[in-house]
Amino acid sequence: MKTIIEPFKIKVVEPIRITTRQERAAYLSDAYYNVFKISAEDVLIDLLTDSGTSAMSSEQWAAMMRGDESYAGSRSFFRFEKAVQDVTGFPIIIPTHQGRASERILFSIIGGKGRAIPSNTHFDTTRANIEVSGAEAVDLVIPEGKDPRAIHPFKGNMDLDALEGFIKEKGALNIPAVFCTVTNNTGGGQPVSMENIRGISRIAHEHSIPFFLDACRFAENAYFIKLREKGFQEKTVREIAKEMFSYCDGCTMSAKKDAFANIGGFLAFRDEDLASEARNLLILGEGFPTYGGLAGRDLDAIAVGLEEILDEQYLEYRFASTRYLAKNITEMGVPILEPPGGHAVYLDAVRFCEHIPKNRFPGQALTCALYLEGGIRGVEIGSVMFGHTDPETGEEIPADMDLVRLALPRRVYTQSHIDYLVEVILEVFAKRERIPGYKIIEQPPYLRHFTAKFQPIKS
Ligand SMILES: *Cc1c(COP(=O)(O)O)cnc(C)c1O
Numbered sequence: 505m506k507t508i509i510e511p512f513k514i515k516v517v518e519p520i521r522i523t524t525r526q527e528r529a530a531y532l533s534d535a536y537y538n539v540f541k542i543s544a545e546d547v548l549i550d551l552l553t554d555s556g557t558s559a560m561s562s563e564q565w566a567a568m569m570r571g572d573e574s575y576a577g578s579r580s581f582f583r584f585e586k587a588v589q590d591v592t593g594f595p596i597i598i599p600t601h602q603g604r605a606s607e608r609i610l611f612s613i614i615g616g617k618g619r620a621i622p623s624n625t626h627f628d629t630t631r632a633n634i635e636v637s638g639a640e641a642v643d644l645v646i647p648e649g650k651d652p653r654a655i656h657p658f659k660g661n662m663d664l665d666a667l668e669g670f671i672k673e674k675g676a677l678n679i680p681a682v683f684c685t686v687t688n689n690t691g692g693g694q695p696v697s698m699e700n701i702r703g704i705s706r707i708a709h710e711h712s713i714p715f716f717l718d719a720c721r722f723a724e725n726a727y728f729i730k731l732r733e734k735g736f737q738e739k740t741v742r743e744i745a746k747e748m749f750s751y752c753d754g755c756t757m758s759a760k761k762d763a764f765a766n767i768g769g770f771l772a773f774r775d776e777d778l779a780s781e782a783r784n785l786l787i788l789g790e791g792f793p794t795y796g797g798l799a800g801r802d803l804d805a806i807a808v809g810l811e812e813i814l815d816e817q818y819l820e821y822r823f824a825s826t827r828y829l830a831k832n833i834t835e836m837g838v839p840i841l842e843p844p845g846g847h848a849v850y851l852d853a854v855r856f857c858e859h860i861p862k863n864r865f866p867g868q869a870l871t872c873a874l875y876l877e878g879g880i881r882g883v884e885i886g887s888v889m890f891g892h893t894d895p896e897t898g899e900e901i902p903a904d905m906d907l908v909r910l911a912l913p914r915r916v917y918t919q920s921h922i923d924y925l926v927e928v929i930l931e932v933f934a935k936r937e938r939i940p941g942y943k944i945i946e947q948p949p950y951l952r953h954f955t956a957k958f959q960p961i962k963s
């Protein structure tokens with residue numbers, strides 16, 4: 505078999521700046537060892553997120569020039585609406601400025617005190633929007649989904665027995681929707697099988713509860729189904745995606761992921777009553793229903809992006825690059841969350857930095873070490889992000905897992921960038937005993953990972 509190459513060539517380039525180790529040490533210390541505070545200019549390979557960081561195609565840029573900026577009923581909206589309808593099969597489409605705006609609108613309507621919304625694993629903005637409404641966000645992923653070493657083809661699946669049990673306990677009337685995140689971002693970019701989606705749909709609908717997808721990475725999930733689930737090898741990713749949506753009553757979507765756009769999102773529904781409530785809130789906070797917080801040109805970029813994401817040559821290359829990164833570091837003993845997800849490789853910082861106790865933030869430590877060694881910016885997904893300091897005792901309550909996510913922006917980096925990344929990770933791994941632990945010297949009450957200040961602990 506021949507090398508799987510990037511199925512595109514480069515038309516526009518954006519220089520990246522190589523810094524010295526000494527410069528990086530200073531940037532890191534100026535940023536109080538929090539990579540969110542480092543300027544993008546001082547980062548060589550930026551793997552902080554795959555959200556809104558995609559490279560748009562020449563067709564998308566051409567479509568942007570066709571953008572119709574009419575306030576109401578613009579041509580761009582109808583092209584966008586048709587593209588989303590074609591891919592999802594949902595009849596009612598409402599544009600928003602990004603995924604969390606869709607969530608905020610939906611949960612303002614269906615959330616509220618006393619209610620609960622189960623999912624495989626809620627993404628952090630989804631959870632936050634549910635909780636702000638007064639409702640409870642409940643994660644019911646299968647047990648394998650919480651164990652970084654467990655191998656399972658669909659580690660993002662929901663535990664269907666747990667879902668049945670939860671509905672019985674809470675009462676269907678108190679559950680305004682069941683959600684499922686594809687792929688399961690917080691759980692390591694792990695896919696959900698068609699069988700599981702069908703199962704969730706059956707259980708939800710038996711209790712007359714609507715079922716929604718958080719569809720941010722729907723195309724990656726569909727491609728995993730094609731590769732791993734029996735009976736789907738001969739189907740196209742487009743057909744598989746359509747089948748996934750066919751079991752649902754609607755979806756929330758961030759077009760910053762699987763629509764190759766730098767901004768945008770949408771809500772999709774089958775039910776006109778719900779949609780009309782959503783439109784009322786949209787007008788309050790986002791804009792008129794035919795632009796929803798976006799410029800006409802953004803709607804056109806999304807319409808084209810949704811077509812391009814279903815290109816199986818692209819998906820094959822996308823998965824090859826994550827697999828290539830994972831394979832080259834695991835072969836040398838680097839511990840990762842297995843198997844690698846579609847959009848990212850997650851380093852298991854607990855096993856990587858065995859000498860750093862969990863209350864000294866092994867994920868944060870590894871994130872800083874990668875930046876210092878090679879100008880690579882990943883993100884800690886662990887005790888800084890999901891743990892907290894006990895206000896009474898001052899003790900650190902850690903998260904279940906301490907991971908460092910290396911998210912690959914779509915169509916942005918080439919194989920030599922990945923080769924460089926592998927070299928840096930292996931270099932850091934070779935001298936891992938020298939990575940210091942950290943303590944927090946200042947932190948805000950919520951979402952502390954964005955702004956907390958750290959200090960290395962010399963031992
Ligand atoms: C990014 C993301 C969101 C939120 O979308 P934004 O566009 O960042 O607001 C919701 N769910 C999942 C699974 C995501 O990855």
